[in-house]
Each structure stands twice: as C-alpha cells, then as structure tokens.
Amino acid sequence: MGKRILDASAAACGLLFLFPLLAAIALAVRVTSPGPALFAQERLGRGGRTFRMYKFRSMVADADRRGARVTIGGDPRVTPLGRLLRHTKLDELPQLWNVLKGEMSLVGPRPEVPEFAALFPAQYARILDVRPGITHRATLAFRSEESILADAQVPAPRDFYIDRVMPRKLAMYEQCLQDPLLRDVWTILETVSPWKTTRAVTAGELLLDAPLVSNVPPSAAPRRIKPQVSLVRGGVPSVAGELDRELDDIIEAVHNVR
Numbered sequence: 001m002g003k004r005i006l007d008a009s010a011a012a013c014g015l016l017f018l019f020p021l022l023a024a025i026a027l028a029v030r031v032t033s034p035g036p037a038l039f040a041q042e043r044l045g046r047g048g049r050t051f052r053m054y055k056f057r058s059m060v061a062d063a064d065r066r067g068a069r070v071t072i073g074g075d076p077r078v079t080p081l082g083r084l085l086r087h088t089k090l091d092e093l094p095q096l097w098n099v100l101k102g103e104m105s106l107v108g109p110r111p112e113v114p115e116f117a118a119l120f121p122a123q124y125a126r127i128l129d130v131r132p133g134i135t136h137r138a139t140l141a142f143r144s145e146e147s148i149l150a151d152a153q154v155p156a157p158r159d160f161y162i163d164r165v166m167p168r169k170l171a172m173y174e175q176c177l178q179d180p181l182l183r184d185v186w187t188i189l190e191t192v193s194p195w196k197t198t199r200a201v202t203a204g205e206l207l208l209d210a211p212l213v214s215n216v217p218p219s220a221a222p223r224r225i226k227p228q229v230s231l232v233r234g235g236v237p238s239v240a241g242e243l244d245r246e247l248d249d250i251i252e253a254v255h256n257v258r
Contacts, residue, residue: 002181003105003181003184004102004105006106006181006184006185007099007105007106008099008100008102010099010106010188011096011097011099011100011106012100014093014096015096015097015100018093018096021090021093022093022094025037025056025085025090025093026038026056028081029056029057029081029082029085032079032080032081033057033060033061033079033081033082034061035057035060035061036057036061037056037057038054038055038056038057038094039054039055039056039057039058039059040052040053040054040055041053041055041113042113042114043111043112043113043114043132044111044112044113044114044117044124044128044132045103045104045111045128045131045132046128046129046130046131046132047128047129048124048128050114051098051103051111053095053098053103053104053111054094054095054097054098055091055092055094055095056085056090056091056093056094057082057091058078058079058081058082058083058085058086058091059071059075059077059078059079059082060077060079063077070149070157070158070161071146071149072146072149072150072157073146073147073149073150074150075146086146089191092134095134096134099134102131103131104131104132104133104134105130105131105132105133105134106133106134106135106184106188107133107134107135107136107179107184107187107188108130108131108132108133108134108136109127109130109132109133109136109138109169109173110132110133110136110138110139110169111132112124116161116162116166119162119166120166120167120170123170123173123174124170126174126177127170127173127174127177129177130177134191135187135188135191136172136173136176136187137172137176137187137198138168138169138172138173138176139191140187140190140191140196140198140200141172141198141199141200141201142165142169142200142201143196143200144200144201144202145165147203148165148201148202148203148206149161149165149203151203153203153204153207154203154207160206164206164207165206168201168206
C-alpha cells in the first residue's frame with residue numbers, strides 16, 4: 001500500500017510540475033521529424049496482462065519496419081533529438097502516466113515485450129507478480145546497454161541480448177522483488193542523479209561471463225529457456241534457440257545409447 005501511495009503521489013506531482021517540459025519535448029519531437037510525439041508499445045504488466053507503455057518517440061515513425069526490436073548505439077533509426085532524449089532518459093517521462101494508471105510503478109523490473117519474455121517463462125512467472133517499473137537497479141547497471149550491443153565484439157546484438165543480457169537482468173529482478181520502500185527511494189534518487197553508486201556493466205564482462213555486481217555471481221543467472229510456452233494469449237512463439245534445441249536432442253540421444 002505504501003509503495004502504491006508513493007507511486008501515485010509522485011506520478012501526479014511529476015505530471016503536474018513537468019507539464020511545461022513534457023509539452024516542449026512533444027512539440028520538439030513533432031517539429032524535428034515526421035510522426036507522432038509519443039510512441040506506444042505493448043508490454044507485459046503485472047499478472048501477465050499486457051498494456052501500452054508510452055515514451056516520447058526517439059526513432060523514425062516506421063522504425064519497427066526498418067529493423068529489429070533491439071536498439072544498438074548508432075542505430076540509424078534514432079533521430080538526432082531522439083539520441084539526446086535517450087541519453088538523458090527524458091524519453092521515459094510519459095511513463096508517469098502509466099504509473100498514475102496503476103500499470104507501472106516508479107521502481108520495478110522493466111516491462112518486456114511478450115516476444116522476449118516468452119523465452120523465460122519460469123522467471124517471468126515470478127517477476128510478473130509485481131508491477132513493472134520505470135527504473136530499477138538492473139536499469140542502472142545496464143544504463144550503457146545500447147553501447148554494449150554496439151560493441152565490435154558482439155556479432156549478433158539480438159542473440160547477445162537474449163543469451164547474455166536478459167539472464168543477468170532477470171537475476172537482478174528476482175533478487176530485488178521484495179526490496180523495502182527505502183531501497184526504492186534510493187533507486188529513484190540514484191536514477192535522477194548524475195552520480196551513480198551502481199556500477200555499469202560492460203560488454204567485456206558479459207563476454208567473459210563475469211559477475212554483474214559483487215552479490216550476483218554468474219551462476220545465479222537463469223539458464224535460457226526454450227520458448228515452449230507463450231505468456232500471453234495469442235503470443236507468437238519465438239524461433240530463437242532452434243540450434244540449441246537440436247543440440248540438446250543429439251546429446252540426449254547419445255546419453256540414451258547403452
């Protein structure tokens with residue numbers, strides 16, 4: 001109850017006091033590139049219910065038809081103003097409306113698109129017990145995610161995101177499901193402050209399978225689960241991991257030979 005009161009109060013005050021800034025950003029987005037000021041995308045919320053999460057549009061209007069859902073540093077679909085908005089995280093401000101509606105919280109696991117969440121049904125069955133959030137300790141740790149995916153050592157950003165980034169995010173989400181309210185307040189302060197106590201994860205650490213932070217060892221990262229179950233009705237099964245499945249079948253056949 002205390003968390004929801006904090007969420008609703010802060011979201012209402014934020015929308016009220018930041019209205020001039022929100023209006024200015026919306027106007028700038030419309031003027032600098034064709035298309036709407038807001039971008040809405042279906043995400044998974046508490047209990048697996050889908051909702052439309054809002055952001056200021058930082059990419060070209062037809063970005064979903066020009067490339068993958070994963071965005072990397074230097075992505076040509078991102079507009080010049082969008083780069084500034086994404087760097088400062090100002091593009092996330094419209095999510096205060098999602099918080100006020102009760103679809104999101106200020107602090108919680110970032111809401112994922114159904115396509116990626118369906119790859120980890122066991123983990124999301126637990127994570128979706130709480131409202132998704134605008135920020136989180138994992139968000140702070142992966143604040144350089146676009147740079148990580150654009151690293152020259154990462155040949156396939158989408159696969160790298162699924163195999164290396166998501167499991168470590170999920171480990172941190174699960175570890176923080178029962179964080180006290182005071183910890184949430186500290187996370188909010190750290191998010192809006194230029195000084196971070198949470199160390200940023202690098203591409204090199206993920207490639208070497210090094211610990212995210214001192215209290216999240218690599219062994220705690222959940223193993224990627226094949227997309228056998230969709231989390232939402234009408235969800236589209238992903239084909240990621242097809243080669244892994246074939247390899248598992250071969251290994252199982254070998255073990256069954258006496």
